[in-house]
Structure formats: C-alpha cells, structure tokens
Amino acid sequence: MTSTAGLDEFIAVRARLFGIAYRMLGSATEADDVLQEVWLRWSEYDHSSVRAPDAFLATMTTRLSINAATTARARYETYIGPWLPEPIDTSDDPALGAERGEALEVAVLLLMEKLTPVERAAYVLREAFVYEYAAIAEIVQLKEPAVRQLVSRARKHVREARRAPVSSGEQRRLLEAFLTAAQVGDMQSLERLFAEDVVSYSDGGGRSVAARIPVVGRSRVAKFIAAFSSHFWVGVTLRQAQINGQAATVLSKNGDDFAVVSLSASAEGVDQITWMMNPQKLGAISG
C-alpha cells in the first residue's frame, strides 16, 4: 500500500470537512491544519475496516476541531484587540461545503465563540450539515437527548442575539425610560430595560464617564450607569433628536451640547447603548 491509499475518499469529502472545521474554528488556517491531521491519520488507517469513510472522516474532523477549538480559546484571551473570524471567499461555494449556508456569517461565527466547542460542533452539524441527532450523538460521544438540548440552547443563543430590531416609536420609548432610570440611578428599572447581553459603548472624548472599554452584561451595565448618576446628571438638560431617522437624545449643560445618547433594541430589550461624548462631532445631529 502506498501513502495515497484512501486519497479518493478523502478528496471526495474534503470541501465538507473543511466546511465543518472552518465553522468550528472561524479560521481557514486552523481548518487546514485540522484537515492535514485528518489526512495523516486517515492515510495510515486500515481502510478495509471502515464501512462509511465519509462519516468516519467527518467524525474525525469534528473531534479534532473540538480539540483545536479548546486550545484556540485560550489564545483568543491574549489576542490584542478584537478577534474576528478569518474572512473566506464563498463566491464559488456559498454554503462552504454544507447543505445550508448556516453558521457562516461573521455575526453568527462571533456568537458561536461564546458556545463551548461541543455545543458548537452539535450546532454546526445540525444547522449547516443537517445531521440526524443520533449521528451527532455518536460523533460528540453524548446521548441523543443531551445533543438535542445542546442544539436547542445554541439555536436560542444565536437567534436571540440576532433578533429583529424594535420600531422607532418603541425605540424612543425605551430611550426615554432608560434616561429616566439612569438619571436617578434606578438599578432595577435599568436591568428590566436591558437585554441580558446589553453593551454600553462610549467614544471616549477624554471624559471620565466615557469608559473607553465597552461595558457588557445586564447587571454590569446597570451598575455602571447607576454609578455615575449622582454627579453626571446635575444641571443637565435633555433634548430629543434624530440621527439617521433613529431616536437619540442630546445632553447639554449651561447651553452647551456635550453628549448624544442613542440605543438599539429588540423584543429582548435594549441591547446596545452608545454614548458620543465628543462635542465637535455633534454637528451631524438634527433636532
């Protein structure tokens, strides 16, 4: 036997294996490494003992990707600045080796980073490759009900984060309610308004309140907003405004506009608050 035994079977499913590994890792480079390893192991395997090479190779790819994802996780924590998935040209293969183009958009890959590697595997195999739950159970070595649970949890996580935005009227109402609660530092009301994964972004502008680092999570954002309630709002006048047709509120003190607050929201609540603290940028706002 030469080392090219099994090559045809490997090549036949290569695109699919890459599609699995890329979705799991968000990195074409790391997916290539996984495929290299799969090929090495497969080429030395006793092929006559394998009934379904495609299923066997997919299983090996998924398991090696789970290992690689576990290692990669530690690396992202030390990554300088935001980590984004390696963008991949899909003009020739819009679904990237899969039955469906799921779990491929940058938005979804970023959300999947928050799932455990096994959850991610179950989600990818089900949503993009339409595997039976029983087959996924075998691949990730869990019982079928547990896999169903993993997939449903992952789906919920992705769907909730990609929810439809609220109407502009509702957005205005939420902004007003937010500002009312913020001014008195009402933690409970703030938390009720927020989605669980709410983020508060500030553009700096050299002011202490405008933390350069985004604040994430319902209770942390509520705490952050409530913490500066006492001094921040003294003598501040609020004025409704529109930016690109979206609700915003201009804050001014002694007749000077010094900040603009806007937010985005869905049925889950406020998911993002943006503070623009830089006065020279306020020219773009119409009252």
Added chain:
Amino acid sequence: MTEERDTLIREIGRACELGDVSATHRLLHPAVVALVDSGGDLIAETEPVVGVIDVAQQLLELCRGASVTVGEVNGVLALIVRRALRVTSVVAFDTAAEHVTRVWITLNPLKLRRWNS
C-alpha cells in the same frame, strides 16, 4: 430582506470608494459599532469604534485611494479592499432595516493570506 441588505452593502461600498462622507453617514445606524482585527498591530484601533462619525471616518480612511469591490464573503456580501492589487482589508457588516449596525474590519495580514495567494 437579503435583497435590502445586499442593496445597502452595495451602497456603502460605493460611498466608501467615492469617499462620500454624507452618504456613508446616512447608511450607518446611530448606535453603529466597528471592530477592527489587526492581529495586534499597535497602530491600528484596538478598541471598538463607536458612532456614525467615527465609524464613517474609519471606513473612508480604509478605502481612500483603494479599489473597493463587493463580493461574497462568508455567504453574504462584504467589501474587499485592494491596494496595488493586494487585498488589504475585508469588511463585513450586520444590518437592521436600512442601516448598518455592525462593521467588522479584518486588517490582520495572516487572515488575508488566502486572499492574496
């Protein structure tokens, strides 16, 4: 819905290539946030870029004097920015109705290697 999104991305691509500040502003949501993955290049922005003005500035600087094409990246339309025939950046978006809500800018040369081979 996809059609609306595709139109929006083509419009932002055109605005960026032309350096059209007001068109770029108009296409961004007031709570827009851009993330830049530079792979640790200290000159690049490592904090999220927040708000219409800063995000537009980031996009326009990125595209100034470059060729900007719209192509299918990760299954949806994105901008591919080239200088001297080399891909220097890929820009992906998330949108809500008629606005861009998220901008993801990849500058990390390691993540663009496949685009230049």
